Amino acid sequence: MVNTTPIKITGLSKYYGKSRGIVDLNLEVLQGEILGYLGPNGAGKTTTMRILMDFIRASEGTAQIFGMDSHKDSLSIRRNIGYLSTSPVLYENLTGREFLTYCMNIRGQGETTSFIELAERLNCALDKKIDTLSHGNKQKVAIIRALAHKPKLVIMDEPTTGLDPLVQNEFESIIRSMAADGSTILFSSHVLSEVENICDRIAIIGNGKLITVEDVSDLKSKQVRIFTVTFVENVDAQAFGSIPGIKTIDVLNNQLSFEISGPIDNIIKAISKYEVSDIKIHEPDLEEIFLSYY
Amino acid sequence: MLLNNVLIKTIRDQIRPLKWWSLGISIYCSSITFLYVAMEDSIGEMAELYPAEVAKVFGIDNISDIASPSGWLNAEAYSLMLPICLIIFGVFAGANSIGAEEENRTIEILLSEPLSRTSLFFQKYAVFMLNMIIMSSIICLSIYIPNLIINMELGIYGIFSATLSVTLIAILMGTGSFSISAITGKRRLSLIIPVVVSLLSYMSNVADSLSDSFDVINRLSLFRYYDIPEAFETGVNFPVAAIFLAVTFVILSLGCLSFNRRDLRL
Numbered sequence: 001m002v003n004t005t006p007i008k009i010t011g012l013s014k015y016y017g018k019s020r021g022i023v024d025l026n027l028e029v030l031q032g033e034i035l036g037y038l039g040p041n042g043a044g045k046t047t048t049m050r051i052l053m054d055f056i057r058a059s060e061g062t063a064q065i066f067g068m069d070s071h072k073d074s075l076s077i078r079r080n081i082g083y084l085s086t087s088p089v090l091y092e093n094l095t096g097r098e099f100l101t102y103c104m105n106i107r108g109q110g111e112t113t114s115f116i117e118l119a120e121r122l123n124c125a126l127d128k129k130i131d132t133l134s135h136g137n138k139q140k141v142a143i144i145r146a147l148a149h150k151p152k153l154v155i156m157d158e159p160t161t162g163l164d165p166l167v168q169n170e171f172e173s174i175i176r177s178m179a180a181d182g183s184t185i186l187f188s189s190h191v192l193s194e195v196e197n198i199c200d201r202i203a204i205i206g207n208g209k210l211i212t213v214e215d216v217s218d219l220k221s222k223q224v225r226i227f228t229v230t231f232v233e234n235v236d237a238q239a240f241g242s243i244p245g246i247k248t249i250d251v252l253n254n255q256l257s258f259e260i261s262g263p264i265d266n267i268i269k270a271i272s273k274y275e276v277s278d279i280k281i282h283e284p285d286l287e288e289i290f291l292s293y294y
Numbered sequence: 295m296l297l298n299n300v301l302i303k304t305i306r307d308q309i310r311p312l313k314w315w316s317l318g319i320s321i322y323c324s325s326i327t328f329l330y331v332a333m334e335d336s337i338g339e340m341a342e343l344y345p346a347e348v349a350k351v352f353g354i355d356n357i358s359d360i361a362s363p364s365g366w367l368n369a370e371a372y373s374l375m376l377p378i379c380l381i382i383f384g385v386f387a388g389a390n391s392i393g394a395e396e397e398n399r400t401i402e403i404l405l406s407e408p409l410s411r412t413s414l415f416f417q418k419y420a421v422f423m424l425n426m427i428i429m430s431s432i433i434c435l436s437i438y439i440p441n442l443i444i445n446m447e448l449g450i451y452g453i454f455s456a457t458l459s460v461t462l463i464a465i466l467m468g469t470g471s472f473s474i475s476a477i478t479g480k481r482r483l484s485l486i487i488p489v490v491v492s493l494l495s496y497m498s499n500v501a502d503s504l505s506d507s508f509d510v511i512n513r514l515s516l517f518r519y520y521d522i523p524e525a526f527e528t529g530v531n532f533p534v535a536a537i538f539l540a541v542t543f544v545i546l547s548l549g550c551l552s553f554n555r556r557d558l559r560l
Contacts (some may be wrong), residue, residue, distance in 0.1 A: 045387040047468075053406055056557035075410050083406035085560075089399040093307075093358040145403070 006031055006153050006184040007052065011061035014047050021047040022208040023091040024061070029186050034179050036195035036216075037188040039205035045188040046086060048205070049155050052186075053083055065153065079107070082151035086188075088142035092131035096141045099130060103145050115148035121170055136162040143171065147178070154178065156187040158195060162217045172198045224259045229271055231256065243267055300404065302388050304421040312425055315383055316432045321380075323436035326370045331444045337361045347504060356523070363446040364526035366513070367437065372522040376460050380429060381492050384468025387425045389484040389553060391418040393475030396559055411554050416475060418550070419546065422472055423465070430461040448526070452469055455525040462538040467492055469542045473549025479559035492516070 007029035014021035022044035029035045039045050050056045051063055054074035063070040072093040091099055100115045115210040119126050125133070133141070140160045146154060154175070160168045168191075175198055179185055189195050195202060196216060203213040212219070222245070237251040254277075256291045260267055271279070297303045338361045359365030392415065395401040404414055417545075434450070434457045441448045467488040475484035499517035502509055519534045 010519060050558075050560065055402065055405065055560060057555075075408055078406065079408045081406070085399075085402050087404075090403070091303075098297060102303060103403065103407055105296075105298050106404070107410050224339070239305070 005029070005064075006066055006128055007186060008034050008064040008067075008099055009048070009052075009061070010064075010138075012048070012051065012058050013060040014044075014051060014056065015059045020044075020208045021059075022051075022205070025142040025205075025208075025210050027203055027210060027213060029184055031184055032179055032182050032276070033200045034166055034175060034185040034198055036199035036202040037186060037205065038192070038195065038202055039188070045205060045210075046157055049083075049085075049157050049186075052155060053081070055076075080152040082146035082149065082154045082156075084142055084146040084154075084156040087161070088139070088152070090130050090138060090141060093129070094143075095129055096124065096126040096133070099141060100126070100145055100148060104148060107149055112148065114150060118144045118147060121174065123170075136164060136167070139163055140167065145291050149172065150178075150183075152183055154183060154185045154187070156185070158189055160189065160191055168194065217258070224261045225264070226257065226259050226282040227267070228255065228257045228280040228282075229276060230254060232275040233279050235262055240267070240270055243270055263280045268294060300409070300417040304418060305401075305424070308387070308390075308421060308425060310488060311386075312428060315379075315524065319376075319429065320432050320436040322375065323371060323433055324440045327367065327437050327440035327443060327446065329370070330366050330446060333366075334361075337366065359523060363441070363448050364452065364456075364523060367448075368522040368526070371437070372456050372460060376433065376457075377463060377496075377517075377520075378471055378494075380426075380433075380460055380464035381467045381488070383429060384422075384464035385471040385485060385488045385492075387422050388471030388473075388488070389475050389481050390466040391422055391472055391475065393471075393479070393481035393484050394554065396475070396479045397481045399560055401558060402560055405558070412550060415550050415553055417470075419472060422468060426461060426465050426468065430457050433457045433460075447552055451529055452526040455529045456522045458530055458535065459520055459522060459525050462535060462542075463492075463520060466516065466538055466542050466545070469545050469549075473545050473552075476549040476553035477556070479556070 005028050007027070009025055009027040012025040013023050025044070025048060027048075037045050037048070047056070051058050052065060052070050054071050054077075057071055065073075066080065068077055072079060093101070094102065096119070101110065104110055104112060104115065116126075118124075119140075122140045124137060124144060126141075128137075130138060130141065139159075143156075143159060146156060146159075156259065160171055163171060172194065173188075175185055179200075199211060199216055202219065203216050204211040231254045234254050235251070235256060237249050237256065240246060240249060240256065240258065243260075243266045245260045245264075246267065247259040247261070250257040297306065305546070340360070356365075360369045392401070395404065395418075403412075405411065416534050434453050436451050437457075438448075438450050440446075441453070470488040470491070471484045474487055475481055478484065495515040496517050498515040499520075502511075502515070502518070519531075519537070522533065
């Protein structure tokens, strides 16, 4: 079970008849990391996760989890995976406690303190019938089910849908502590601020193909930043035009606005030759970066 | 009830429908049996007025037998009503096993736990078979006990054999439904196909009893091998029972193999 690459996807493709699911996907998720898997609806995120869970089978390529084949060794793999699907459906006629105990029994573990602890942290009522719970509370039960057995690998498809901000924070804290304890987390989300907060790396997928996999910090540093500098006196825009990385300079009286990508050392030096009264730098958030790929 | 595994959870889920089906079928069977006493003297006259061709449409090959206890039970229960009820029960029980889990998407919960598809398949099938055994036992007892009370003089073995005949057809159709849902993931299809097959099978048998020209087609009909008067008289027809079980086994195996190989419909 010791393997530094909990997930290794090689040349993975999935076609549904003539329509495309994912195409020639290559991706590795490292032990202890939190990887955010981003993409618009229909990009192939859920397809990838379902292949990893062996719900559907790849048309081409392989997916290995802990060094084992996701299809052939699925049963052994699932002992160490916690999975949460998008919009999970639960057994509505059971209470949260009955449902979780049932799932733990299938694992051969029964009612454990771990799911009770998680329920307390997420403020989840376990003794109410699931059909009486709100969408957010059902989501909490589904999250507890995915995490209660302390899996080595967690795969979650939009896990925070329907959760209030307080519970989202608690969820992020749980995920971070699991990763700190060595668990690996792969999750998709449309809440980019959440991905930005907790992920080590993100993988962006579009039209079934992997577009990029990068550290969140590297990705952000490569992106364009917008500077707005107000000088005490009017300045000549041409003095800044030759600085490498600078794009689209606008001058309005004594205010200079421009976009820059890459290192900012040269621009700081150029600005320092003048008397500056104000400077604003707009860092792109993940959403802008994400949108720049489409 | 502690939900230790899929089998126990499925039993728990099916207790309520099973309870109502059992109640309904036991009331019907015992009523028909008790009715024999009230009708005994007039059954012969009734039979004479009944056209033989119409009787055949309702699965009664020899209308003059209706005056006997076994003939009465055949005409009023085993020829049509019990096959209809038990086949419908079996087909719904089959379709509601894996098909319902997949249609509701709860199969995603089960198969994200360390549970193999084969284990899920057979735990669900075990509950289906348990349902069928309970229903057949209730039919047997609902006829046998009133039969003792009113001295119809039918043996338990005869009743068991007749009930086994109808149960085997229902198990075959229910297994068909169960396997179609496992093969396709489509619950509606798994309901429709066995019901249509049963209907065509029954109609083919009726057509064959009215005209010899349907003999070849009727060899494929399940109801050709369904002979209640003989079951009451000579007991279980073991070769026919073995063929039914063998076909059931083949259908079940195909269902299991396909379920293991296909993509889930989520």
